[in-house]
Amino acid sequence: MRRLAIVIFACLIVPSTGFSQEKTWYHGTSIVEPVKYPEGFAHFDYVNVDAPKGGDLRLSASGTFDTLNPVLEKGELASGLSPRLSLVTETLMKPSLDEIDAEYGLLAEAVHYPDDYSFATYRLRPEARWADGQPVTPEDVVFSFERFKELTPQYAVYYAHVVKAEKTGERDVTFTFDEKNNRELPKIIGQLDILPKHWWEGTGSDGKPRDITRTTLEPVMGSGPYRIADFKPGAYVRYELRDDYWGKDLNVNIGYHNFRTVTYTYYADLDVEFEIFRAGNTDFWLENKAMRWANSYDFPAVANGDVKREMIENDYRSSGVMVGFIPNMRRDKFKNRQVRQALNYAFDFEELNKTLFFEQYKRIDSYFYGSDLASAGLPSGQELQILEQYRDRIPPEIFTAPYKNPVAGDQTKLRENLRQAIALFREGGYEIRNGRMTNTKTGEPFVFEILLGGPTIEPVALSFSEKLRQIGVGVSVRVVDQAQYTNRVRSFDYDVIYLGWAQSLHPGNEQRDYWGSNAATSEGSRNYAGISDPVVDDLIQQIIFAKDRDTLVATTKALDRVLLANAYVVPSYTLRASRLAYRSWLQHPEELPTYSNGFPDIWWAKAQ
Template sequence: MRLARLKTGFFVLAAAVIAGQPGLALAQEPVWRHAVAVLEAPKLPADFKQLPYVNVDAPKTGELRLSEEGTFDSLNPLVDRGNPAVGIGIVFDTLMKQSEDEVSVSYGLLAEALSYPDDMSSVSFRLRPEAKWADGEPVTPEDVIFSFNAAKENSTLFGSYYRHVVAAEKTGEREVTFRFDEKNNKELPAIVGDFPILPKHWWEGKDSAGKPRDISRTTLEPLMGSGPYKIAAVQPGSTIRYERRDDYWGKDLPINIGQNNFRTINYTYFADRDVEFEAFRAGTIDYQQENSSSRWATRYDFAAVKDGRVIREALSNPFRATGIMQAMVPNMRRDQFKDARVREALNYAFDFEDLNKNLAYGGLKRVDSFFWGTDLASSGLPEGRELEILNGLKDKVPASVFTTPFTNPVGGDPQKVRDNFRKAISLFKEAGWELKGNRMVNAKTGQPMVFEILLSSASQERSVLPYVASLKKIGVEATIRTVDSSQYVNRVRSFDYDVIWAVWAQTMNPGNEQANYWGSTSANQPGSRNYAGIADPAIDQLIRLINTAPNRAEQVAAVHALDRVLLANHFVMPLFYSGEAKIAYWNRITHPDKLPEYGIGFPTIWWSKASP
């Protein structure tokens, strides 16, 4: 999968050796491409004029007022430290830019072209000569190399994502080449175009106080970039304002036409989701993406909705090619969660049907796959190539993957709930726990089953409190601790939690990021997204099969097998999702009639209806 979605005229030397005579090195002429695709060929030709879903006549004016829950204390996008400000990506360009109308397809942005050999052992990018930083200096291969090395060294996520990229080298005046330690990984040439490029000369200079800048540290100094916006004002933890750059070098590129239409974009941070919603309702915020089904069903009945000043839409576009796993995640670095039967028992205590009826007004669906909502989700029993793959791992995976399709427990009425409680207690007993009085305790040590559920938002408490009450009925003592976003980020990065609420999003092209999610190498790597602490040889092997799959059919079979093994190990307690982006916005902003197939293009292709 490409993150967000997270190639220099090189010559590959082929040995042309005639037996008994000196070999002559023949250069393989590079094939320069305007786009890169992983699954299907790009739809747009090299001479395309604009993306098909933009309004080329969108006015370039107006202010967009947005909100964010939590806080921020950094503007540096390349380090794991701190809590980066929302929207910071619009300050920086990347080598390539994704199309929201295609799956895993990107077109040149800073790079005018890319090239890679048949074995995909490297990729080269040729930078546009007109690409400039905000101070007028050209974007150079040195900037790209500097940014890549800083990302790998200072971010666990980038380090894992680009772990197969072993070198970044200048191979021409405007060319940079990335070399890989494995071949035939179709995703590698594509994802190297995804990371933000930062100016080497700026970071090697001094700040306004005369102190040397340090790319490895957080900073609240407004950063310089090459992107369409600049940071205009910062109030740490509270607000950040971006202004569109009239001198942006790339404003007339076909990949940018009809985009970046707002003159200014302002973000205001709120500590409480309800206060944030009230700000939107009062008209001081222009746009909301609603994450609460109950609020969507009951709170959008105010006057501005009724008279059409606020528009509501429920859009499936972003989920047409995105698989979701939202779950409660027990930390297996804690002894009480190491046994899969304990983790399975915890799932039997969750009554989704009751929550969906009483709190979400029927607006949610239960997640039952790590690739939920896509064709990559496993189903039924394994067969064909998937079965062959799993048979090769038969002694390393749970036997249930061959005999029992994964299903979540079903509640919703008293009898089903009682049956689920009995099953949970039975699983606990098999794992060495027993009910003594009204407490679940370890039969050998007498240790009670007690844990804390760490949350980042008070809005999540409403869904978790019924679960805590259910756990108490089987003798499990769970408590909720909701902390501010900075503390939450730091605790999650250091795996300092018992259970958290987590979300993983998957594209239709899973790849290198899978090792960061569930690979053994990331299990004890601070900052990784392996929240559960999974370290399993079979899963490692399945990830390798996904990354080296020679064709789509082989990749899909390996992903199905991975999904099935993850589910059979009960690493998480699956929660729910609506499968729609529920958005509401004041009619002073608008979007094209036809949105992209796989996204809503917000705020890039939207515009203001206000007068200039």
């Protein structure tokens, strides 16, 4: 289901006890500690086992959609179908929301892997069925793995070291890895969405063979709890709970999937979306503007209790984050580190926090902000030992000065920051000529465009651009529709974008997609900055193969320092809590799971 923070988690695996035949099979996997729930557990502790099934949940979505194919990085996928969060398809394993990174069997009843983690075998549940009644088979799993890896750039990077998937038993699928002792690889296979091979290779409603390599508006079939009941391209999509869902009584599903229908209605503008919520035509709102949260909830439904508001920290307890303005180093003008550093001196967060954000936010100063993986102070101990290996290849200030963002908030401080920015531009080969920041060799002015996918960040970007113009840097801010924005980001067609990365408490293979050299040239990857640095690549490898938690933490902090010192992002700000507003008939457990607000997975409709 749609969750309010979409994060790819990676972790070290520790086997749980249970499910044994001639091999050791595990009903669940976790991080350093054993899984919380034993084999055969009745249900997760955080659910309401008596939650009624019913109610029509009305949600809003931004932009548009033009495809129902969840595999492709083409088109705009309808809400409710995103891999790992889909209402229609399912994964091999299902995450627990009250453990940092544990997961338990969903389509698979158990997993086996050897001590060297050279392969992993998943055993499917015999009762698992597609919506047409056919069983979920190993052939479906192999098909899904191969198609995702072939057609989706992010999966190609994420599963780069999973070299083969093959049927090895009536219900068994074995994945072979090309490197040993990468304890994360069996885990991330459990996150794979499984597709019905026979459906995708069959004939569509138009009488023609289906083609998974193309976008489609034919309602896709899955094994999950919902089916696509109705839709209008770009306007709405409605999902209906399946009475014949094979897994409705499975322990990991008890207390989940409680709404009879879930409908996403699309709007082109976030402000319009909010007005629709105020008017009572949608049921849930995740607030993303501090000013609106402070000033715009004075409508009658709030006053009379028909709309509730909550600030919930749960979503952020198991993650770190980096968000900000990201220069694209595939553009020559951003390849110089001093130039990228100069940009940060023109970002006046303190002024924005006072004038726009009602002092609700904190400035981000780590790629793992909010977690115990964030670097601080000067490196010492094991972290220092790791960095010493690269002393002659990384910025020297890593060893002498803690990372700090420039601080402004008044004209005196801002003027000093802008003077520092000019000095850094000078080191990078620029000077101000006739009021314009100019390349001293080519005579070209320093100009760029900030590309945004919606209006939310536009006031922040305009403030940033105005400060840069004071030192002769020409900046334009361009807001495009979500479809165009998505396509341009996928193809790295931008100067600067505003985006970020969520981080789990156990980083691993996804770091290659974020910062790895191979991802820098792979369209659709999340290496938005175009980072290609052998030191970063080496640190990523050390993170993936860290032998214990202390080594993982030390290496991650070392990576954090290298990324910060190279100024790949102008960090912005964050609020470590979700601001929720919702209709009073929506109910959730009194005690929400530790690491999630659980919406809409474990919420339900109050009986009217």
